[in-house]
Amino acid sequence: MSAPYATPPPSGRIDQRIAAHHDRLSPQERRAADTLLEHLDDLATYRAAELAVLAGVSKATMSRLFRSLGFVDFDEVRDHLRSLRTAGEPRRVDGAPDLxxxxxxxxxxxxxxxxxxxxxxxxxxxxxxxxxxxxxxxxxxxxxxxxxxxxxxxxxxxxxxxxxxxxxxxxxxxxxxxxxxxxxxxxxxxxxxxxxxxxxxxxxxxxxxxxxxxxxxxxxxxxxxxxxxxxxxxxxxxxxxxxxxxxxxxxxxxxxxxxxxxxxxxxxxxxxxxxxxxxxxx
Missing domain, CATH: 3.40.50.10490 (Glucose-6-phosphate isomerase like protein; domain 1)
Structure with a gap:
């Protein structure tokens, strides 16, 4: 298990949260976090269970990672990425583009x-x-x-x-x-x-x-x-x-x-x- 976080919970962009707290994650959570970083541009094309399979971790580990990073669940992660796009940051969150x-x-x-x-x-x-x-x-x-x-x-x-x-x-x-x-x-x-x-x-x-x-x-x-x-x-x-x-x-x-x-x-x-x-x- 990863060490408990002090309040307030992690904030900022998801990649910044991962970088700031990477050494406090368990080995399994680190593997899951690395998978998230590899797929930030197309996360919306996956389900949480599919990401767990890609990372080679359990669904429980993936859910625990989301909470460790300050998110309630995977839906909140997607909303977070969409908010980055709304602010002008280049970010594909809706899969392959429909031209x-x-x-x-x-x-x-x-x-x-x-x-x-x-x-x-x-x-x-x-x-x-x-x-x-x-x-x-x-x-x-x-x-x-x-x-x-x-x-x-x-x-x-x-x-x-x-x-x-x-x-x-x-x-x-x-x-x-x-x-x-x-x-x-x-x-x-x-x-x-x-x-x-x-x-x-x-x-x-x-x-x-x-x-x-x-x-x-x-x-x-x-x-x-x-x-x-x-x-x-x-x-x-x-x-x-x-x-x-x-x-x-x-x-x-x-x-x-x-x-x-x-x-x-x-x-x-x-x-x-x-x-x-x-x-x-x-």
Whole structure:
């Protein structure tokens, strides 16, 4: 038998619990724990009895391990792994992916992202802004980069932050009334994200927030808030809806700017041709 645990019971991710208490497990429990670690990505495809067979231990030993790690039973272990996925950690807990179901889930996410009442407000703000700063960290940065690349085709004075090797303080120092900041913050955001949103608003800029539903605590800090689902049926988050959303925003800005936007597109295309920067094809 393993030594009794002091209260409170083990907490944290299951792999952290196993690592922290591995030396306090019995030899049989260690074997069972090692099997859990080997199958964390597909635990939902097994029953507790099947895991016991894989580990070469009894069902009682497997159940005792769950309790030693602070779980009531195997169902609670599965719920724990699903909670990790909800927080943004890549984790497959539903067996082999159903790609047809994934396509349907992507379509639902895109529909939700593109039918929000705040979308026209975001377009109007970006079309009329004196300057635009698009900011995104980590997995939000490619979405921010894509939005900036599209907006700059339609209007001038569109900046991206943070740039490699730079902070955002200098960008905030230039903000004021008439400027718009687009803060893109999908889950697993850096801790300073909320401070950045607050500082952008305090500088006098209008703030457009694009984030997944886990950013609820930041919504009240924005003038316009757009939520965009990123969790699908696969291990990693999907940004299909996010990319569709920024594409629709940029399209709306181009339409809102009318002749000025079209003239800018033509001027940029002419520069490409003169500099031979892009391929041409017929």
């Amino acid at each position: 047809h179901a994934q396509v349907r889930a992507e379509a639902d996410s895109i529909r939700l992202a593109l039918t929000q009442p705040g979308l026209p407000d975001a377009v109007a703000a970006l079309a009329s802004a004196r300057r635009v700063l698009v900011a995104g960290w980590r997995n939000s940065h490619p979405v921010a980069l894509h939005l900036r690349q599209q907006l700059v085709q339609a209007r001038p004075a569109v900046a991206l932050a943070p740039l490699p090797g730079q902070m955002v303080g200098e960008e905030l120092a230039d903000l004021g009334t008439g400027d718009v900041v687009v803060a893109i913050g999908f889950r697993r955001r850096p801790r300073e994200f909320g401070d950045f949103v607050t500082a952008a608003g305090a500088a006098g800029a209008e703030v457009v927030l694009i984030a997944d539903p886990t950013a609820t605590m930041h919504l009240a800090r924005a003038d316009v808030a757009l939520t965009c689902p990123v969790q699908g049926l696969l291990a990693f988050d999907s940004y299909a809806a996010a990319m569709s959303l920024v594409g629709v925003i940029a399209d709306g800005v181009l339409h809102e700017l009318g002749r000025a936007g079209r003239d800018r597109v033509s001027a940029i295309s002419g520069s490409y041709e003169r500099l031979r920067e892009v391929e041409t094809w017929t």
